[in-house]
Amino acid sequence: MPIRHLFKSLLCLLMFVGALGSAQAADAEYVLGPGDIIRITVFQNPDLTTEARVSENGAITFPLVGNVDVGGLTVPAAESRIAEQLRSGGFVLQPQIGILPLQIRGNQVAVLGQVNRPGRYPLETFNMRLSDMLAMAGGIAATGADELVLIGVRKGKIERTQIDVPALFMKGDLAKDVIVSGGDVIYVHRAPTFYIYGEVNRPGAFRLERGMTVMQGLATGGGVTIRGTTRGMQIHRRAEDGKQQVIEPQLDQELAPNDVIFVKESLF
Incomplete structure (x- = not known):
């Protein structure tokens, strides 16, 4: 195969993988919430680098502009909002904002029933799965059933999903190891x-x-x-x-x- 054809094929493959990764990232975009701690940087303005905690009403305090409402926004949307306030206030002409979540505490999942450590647990990353939350709760107790119930809001509607936990691993049915969202409730009933x-x-x-x-x-x-x-x-x-x-x-x-x-x- 000529070198130019090989290079062209490789370039197309890289473009496809990049597009696929972008699509997956867009589907799993994390939404900022109260309790999250973020680091904000402004390109070529190191004095504006700030670590801030999202308050209960969803706001942070940022130099020059004061309070900025970022609760309920994705990271790119929050970056755009801060940039707009810096631009409209005349503080930075063409601000390029970067936000790095340091601690994700705003979105929590409740794990209830027959687990070893029931309670509310924070989503430490935007792509935490059902098995991650069970591990944080100490796993299913000896008195717990093999199936659990996951209740959450998806696309504005309450969804209830019953999941066979042993099938996740014994049968390799990893599609049921779903990504959880803030506000979800995982319930493990008592074994029959x-x-x-x-x-x-x-x-x-x-x-x-x-x-x-x-x-x-x-x-x-x-x-x-x-x-x-x-x-x-x-x-x-x-x-x-x-x-x-x-x-x-x-x-x-x-x-x-x-x-x-x-x-x-x-x-x-």
């Missing part, structure tokens, strides 16, 4: 349980794992005692209409949340 009593070695309530069978449930309860029998074993289950059902299950039958297994005493 089942109950076992009667002639078992460890009666009580236990976590119901996915696909758990009656036999596995018996094993979790320590197995049947020497006086017990699996014959005539019963499962008490609440149907969708709220009525109580009594089932004589097979050992390979799958358990349902809140099932109650009763193991009878052997007559012989």
